[in-house]
Amino acid sequence: MADFSVIGYIRAISYKEDSVFVFLEEYKKGYKKQNGERVSDKYLDWTCIFKPYFKSYVSKHFSDGMLVQVKGEVLPYAIEHEKIVEGYSVLGQTINLASFPRATVRNEIRAIKESQIHSSGTPDLDSYREEDF
Secondary structure (H helix, E strand, C coil): CEEEEEEEEEEEEEECCCCEEEEEEEEECCEECCCCCEECCEEEEEEEEECHHHHHHHHHHCCCCCEEEEEEEEECCEEECCEEECCCEEEEEEEEECCCCCCCHHHHHHHHHHHHHHCCCCCCHHHHHCCCC
């Protein structure tokens, strides 16, 4: 069995008698090939199957549109209408809220350092203590 990990948005949640289905959309950023051809951005759809004891946990903590991280196993077959068909199955083991990636962390750190370097003035405490401040 192959380990599986994905960070994506919940598109839908379906509760069955013996399982919970969490439908995810994973964003894949586009890129430019060496020959100049551009590959556009896309979303990959994943269906993660959880055991029935996840029902209360999923219903209390998760809803459509949330960014989550799912870990589990991938099986080399899919089951549709109680028959094994070509495809794959994702058996979820954990589901947690994911944090949004911060693309501007470097810019924020640089701005903080620059503001600390250039602040060489002394505060005017006398005017701060006046009544009309």
